[in-house]
Amino acid sequence: MQHDDLSSVLGExxxxxxxxxxxxxxxxxxxxxxxxxxxxxVLRDVGPLRLGELARISRVSxxxxxxxxxxxxxxxxxxxxxxxxxxxxxxxSADPRGLAALDxxxxxxxxxxxxxxxxxxxxxxxxxxxxxxxxxxxxERARDGxxxxxxx
Amino acid sequence: MQHDDLSSVLGExxxxxxxxxxxxxxxxxxxxxxxxxxxxxVLRDVGPLRLGELARISRVSxxxxxxxxxxxxxxxxxxxxxxxxxxxxxxxSADPRGLAALDxxxxxxxxxxxxxxxxxxxxxxxxxxxxxxxxxxxxERARDGxxxxxxx
DNA sequence: TCGTTTGTATAGCCAAGCTATGTATACTTG
DNA sequence: CAAGTATACATAGCTTGGCTATACAAACGA
Numbered sequence: 001m002q003h004d005d006l007s008s009v010l011g012e013x014x015x016x017x018x019x020x021x022x023x024x025x026x027x028x029x030x031x032x033x034x035x036x037x038x039x040x041x042v043l044r045d046v047g048p049l050r051l052g053e054l055a056r057i058s059r060v061s062x063x064x065x066x067x068x069x070x071x072x073x074x075x076x077x078x079x080x081x082x083x084x085x086x087x088x089x090x091x092x093s094a095d096p097r098g099l100a101a102l103d104x105x106x107x108x109x110x111x112x113x114x115x116x117x118x119x120x121x122x123x124x125x126x127x128x129x130x131x132x133x134x135x136x137x138x139x140e141r142a143r144d145g146x147x148x149x150x151x152x
Numbered sequence: 153m154q155h156d157d158l159s160s161v162l163g164e165x166x167x168x169x170x171x172x173x174x175x176x177x178x179x180x181x182x183x184x185x186x187x188x189x190x191x192x193x194v195l196r197d198v199g200p201l202r203l204g205e206l207a208r209i210s211r212v213s214x215x216x217x218x219x220x221x222x223x224x225x226x227x228x229x230x231x232x233x234x235x236x237x238x239x240x241x242x243x244x245s246a247d248p249r250g251l252a253a254l255d256x257x258x259x260x261x262x263x264x265x266x267x268x269x270x271x272x273x274x275x276x277x278x279x280x281x282x283x284x285x286x287x288x289x290x291x292e293r294a295r296d297g298x299x300x301x302x303x304x
Numbered sequence: 305t306c307g308t309t310t311g312t313a314t315a316g317c318c319a320a321g322c323t324a325t326g327t328a329t330a331c332t333t334g
Numbered sequence: 335c336a337a338g339t340a341t342a343c344a345t346a347g348c349t350t351g352g353c354t355a356t357a358c359a360a361a362c363g364a
Contacts, residue, residue: 006269007262009277011254012284014176014261015193017169018186019291022211024166025321033321034170035351041167052311059174064352066313071350088311088360106163113162116290124286125161131283132164134276138268139171177352185352187320204342216321218344223319240329240342 013135027112030105035060037105039068040077040098048081048093077101165287179264182257187212189257191220192229192250197288200233200245209295229253 021034042058043049049057055065069092072078077098083089173186194210195201201209207217221244224230229250235241 005277005281006266006272007258009281009284010262010265010269011189011258012193012288013169013280014173014186015189016284016287016291017165018173018190019194019211020287021166021170021173022190023291023294026211033350034166037163037167038170038174041164042171050311059171059178060351061353062312063314063354067351070313083311086311086361090312102163106159109166110159110162114158116294117158117162120158120286125158127279127282128165128286129161130279132161132168134272134280135168135172136164138265139168139175142175142268185319202342212320213322214343215323215345219320222344235342238330238342242343 023116024109024113027116028105028108030108032101032105035068036072036077037102039065039072040094040102043078043092043094044099044102048091050083050089051092054092072098175268176261176265179268180257180260182260184253184257187220188224188229189254191217191224192246192254195230195244195246196251196254200243202235202241203244206244224250 025034039054039058042054046057051065051069052062054069055062058065060068069078069080073080075098077095079093079095081091081093083091177186191206191210194206198209203217203221204214206221207214210217212220221230221232225232227250229247231245231247233243233245235243
């Protein structure tokens with residue numbers, strides 16, 4: 001029962017939020033992809049990171065992150081800082097322009113979704129905020145097992 | 153955490169859930185994409201639909217849905233039923249095998265995320281379930297404005 | 305020094321998204 | 335009822351984000 005509830009809620013959470021992501025993509029005029037905002041959001045939350053670690057936390061492969069980082073670098077939304085102690089490595093940090101773009105996207109998203117969420121009550125908003133924190137907490141925790149085999 | 157500002161919460165909701173989607177993709181061995189589960193989930197929730205309407209509700213373009221439906225049809229996860237009244241149209245419905253696959257994926261997802269969400273309290277689970285309902289309600293409502301200009 | 309490990313880059317593939325356009329059926333109207 | 339318009343789905347061709355496999359360069363260890 002508890003297990004059924006858990007799997008049901010997690011499954012619905014992922015499905016419903018994927019639909020919300022599609023809605024967000026279609027109502028905003030933004031041509032940027034979710035991957036961009038996800039990446040900058042991670043950098044904002046956990047600070048400058050090596051490319052490989054950023055890939056692990058974002059749960060994408062290292063080559064995928066290499067492509068994303070190059071694209072973001074060309075936009076000037078992140079900075080690649082040479083690691084003084086390891087000539088192979090880069091420290092990736094969010095550029096203020098990237099953070100500003102993230103804020104602008106959030107504003108745009110909220111404006112575009114405003115009609116749909118117009119009747120949101122205060123307690124419903126609080127419920128959504130609480131859910132975000134619940135999930136974020138687990139995502140942070142999952143960082144530790146993110147290396148390879150998960151293996152927990 | 154941050155102030156319960158609408159744009160902040162919506163932005164975080166989309167970003168965090170995108171990260172959760174990545175986590176789900178990496179912890180499950182599933183080779184299926186989120187688009188597959190999203191589509192079957194929509195069919196399960198709102199029943200047999202014409203391809204175009206399914207595309208609008210899923211917030212993807214009609215050609216994208218054509219490709220998805222063809223792929224799902226080859227797997228036997230949906231059924232294409234000729235519309236008796238309109239030879240151009242098809243009614244798309246979820247096949248029991250598709251619904252079973254959806255359930256299996258949810259179980260797999262829950263099992264894979266179990267370590268990460270192991271300490272979820274009952275009230276936290278309830279919060280997540282409530283959020284799912286809040287978002288689902290708005291998604292259903294947004295169906296009406298899904299046709300063209302997104303209203304105003 | 306030389307082999308091994310590690311951090312990032314490159315190559316090449318697939319899937320999901322898009323716009324533009326094609327084709328067949330339905331509808332409308334003179 | 336013929337002909338033009340509108341609608342429903344399919345196809346073509348592109349872009350991008352994801353992957354694995356592999357290459358390269360720097361660090362490390364014996």
